[in-house]
Amino acid sequence: MKRTWWKESVVYQIYPRSFKDSNGDGIGDIQGIIEKLDYIKNLGVDVIWLSPVYESPNDDNGYDIADYYRIMDDFGTMEDWEELLDEMHARDMKLIMDLVVNHSSDEHQWFQEAKKSKDNPYRDYYIWRPGKDGKEPNNWKSTFSGSAWEYDEKTDEYYLHIFSKKQPDLNWENPKLRQEVYDMMKWWLDKGIDGFRMDVINFISKVPELPDAPNPKGQKYVSGSRFFKNGPRVHEYLQEMNREVLSKYDVMTVGEMPGVDVEEAKKYTNLERNELQMVFQFEHMDLDHDSDKWDYKPLDLKDLKDSISRWQEGLHGTGWNSLYLNNHDQPRVVSRFGNDKEYRVESAKMLATFLHMLQGTPYIYQGEEIGMTNVQYESIEEYKDIEILNMYKEKVIDGGEAHDKVMESIYVKGRDNARTPFQWNDQEHAGFTTGEPWMKINSNYPTINAEQAVNDENSVYHYYRQLIQLRKTHEIIVYGDYRLILPEDDQIYAYMRTLSDEKLLVVTNFSDESVPFKLPEEESFQAKGLLISNYDVDGVEDCSSFTMKPYEARVYKGS
Template identity: 50%
Template structure:
């Protein structure tokens, strides 16, 4: 496979609203990002991905766009964006932006025209359909719950929305609409952006809308995920998107591909004629989401990650991630408060050293945790609020619903970045738009910069090791100790070099035993506990959440083994 810049890069996602406020209005902004670019450069970041910064009424925190070619005033101006882009490039980093093209805001000029009358020229920019016997056109349930249809009294038809009713889906069957989208994408590329993370892209093609789903007793709307996810025919639009926009520049593209299975993934990202450079897979996220209801199995984590590694090997490229703006904090899912540093660093090593391009979400590098909220009124996320209302109507006790949200709400990832132990964690001098996590006095950037053993400094070392050793970038992956209940270990092999990554993902000691390779301190690169500096070993006890990374020459491995028999 080709050795390319974006494969060797480390990406960092910024949720603009929560990263850094430069004005004191309590909302993160573009100038706030500029003020922290040196921090990101020092961390070792190569590419910054920012969440939607476009003009928006903020029904879904910027993922409901009312103007693709302007900036939300709370975040700044177009000139501020151009300055951000310039400052990123001056530091030899790159900037990619979120591309939301499955839907717009209901306040986008296209939709305002579309709903004005049935014969408007932009009517078919969106999906409209007549109801059946005073009911919705079908019984499909949306991703945020409830019907995918919303009735419009003015034109007496229903429009389609997978997410909120304020986020009507674009009609990708309409060629004129697609041309407008391609023109907008090229407009941003002409201004120098280095690529896109493409939101909800697996949903742009819908199945025949007359199809109903089999009813479930007691439910009015039924899960219809397969009817609007990776539907047959989607590649016609994806290939056109690539040809008319994405292929024109040396950029990086990452598709959010909910519902795309590991078996289908090579079609999306194969190096010869795939659509995107990488996709974000949801199989692991679905497993994490299930932790609201039952304990996650380490064996399942190993199985899922290893499967994606092997299927894409020598075909496509993995996007490696464990956090983003839509999922809870990883240390609150897989980690442990008593072993916060150890669990955060162990989980980091687990995913970061696999084959693929690693993504870090803001605050992950200091071990930020889920936020504790006592009442639904404290939540901001529309998905969480709709979940709450639905469950309360179903008769689920409030305490149980709040417990589930405490584990699973998207708001867990959206609390302000914790820069220091001063007021509001150094995020703003004003009143924060959303609650700051109460643990900011202990967990913050400033404290961890001073501590050589901190989570932040572990990330720095880990990034440096990956950059200096191509075995961690291009090396083939092989899981070892497949059936171990708590240890996740694997090897990477590339051009005569071998690396071994060992992670004990549990709160108890675990015996590591692998007779094929003897390990020694001279081969040791990184860990989160002190290790014995003398002994060669094929077995040793790993402490709670202990991780070790070793590297050795394959020829040296043979000689070391024979010498110490």
């Protein structure tokens, strides 16, 4: 397998609005990030993925870009950003930026021009259609509720927006639009960035006819995703992007791809096809709900085993996995798959062990490394996320569902769980700001904060440091193959990594009970020592049979 720097890296994601405020306006900013670079470097990470800092009206927290070449005033100036890049490179860390080109903001100059008339040169930068029988062009539902179409009175047509109505979809069928995107990418790469995380990049190709989606239940709007996820020209576009831009730089690329399966991901990530290096897939993030994200159900560990194993085995030797359990769109994993009360530290460490011992490039989301948890605000008014607010309106205000029931879903699955300000210390506003924070701080900051974690050698933070150091010193963690063991166990997730004559045995307990572990007799494993564990373990204990404590994790090296 070809060795590359991006396979051997560990990535830290920063959500800038919530990371660190330097000027007291209550909003995280670029100078705040610069202040904390040594904290991130001390963790051992190699790459920072910076969520959008571009000019934006902030309808979707920066994922609605009004100017791809400017920094949002909330975050600072281009000079601040250039200082950030210099300071990162001085610490031997790389920077990847968000590339958001499935849609722009409706306040982008292109769209302002496109609205003026049907024959405006920018009209074809977006997807416009006339209405049908006095209604929208089709029955597609927006990801953020309601129709995926918005009527424009002046030109008597509708424009497509898979997300918010302030996020009109760009028309990738138009070669001029594609060239604009490539020019912008080159501009940022020439400034010295080290790659891109590409937002919903598998949505850029739509089935040209934009047909109605099947609607057996007769709903007003339904998901049209089968007509825009992994669309007919998406590989052509990405190969063109690679040819025009990416192949000319030594950079890291990861495409966010909801609805991608293993076979499709092989096409996106096979280096011989010249598209991307890895994808963010969501299969394992969809296991704790039914068809609707808000319809929560407990995780079945066997489902997680099936999903992770399918991806580990499917991409091995062909593509490359990105490994994550948290990001800005997902609830906090220690609250989701762990136990954020009695076993917060233990379960946070167990989940980290499970993830970081897999094959792929691991991503750490800010606060994950100190075990930050989900939040429960008392009032819907305290939430900021457009997805949450639209869903609440649709279900409670318009649909008559019970407030308490819907709030429970928000507590468990809402995106704002990940967006509460970073908890730096036990001072006022958790040390995030000297002003009034843009979003309410999680009330548990006096006990869960970075200062406490850095000063406690047994903290989640220092455990992450250990895991990252192990990845840098043991090639098997990066490049070894993966094999699941005990597939039917509904509490223990155990797997074997192998590279030539070296092996790792990874055993994790996903439950709050003490459970027996027994290595199957057919497994050949000669233990040579304990690599890491989240409880004190007797080093001479027989690793083929032992009792696991609640949320325990152990990794043994051997042959």
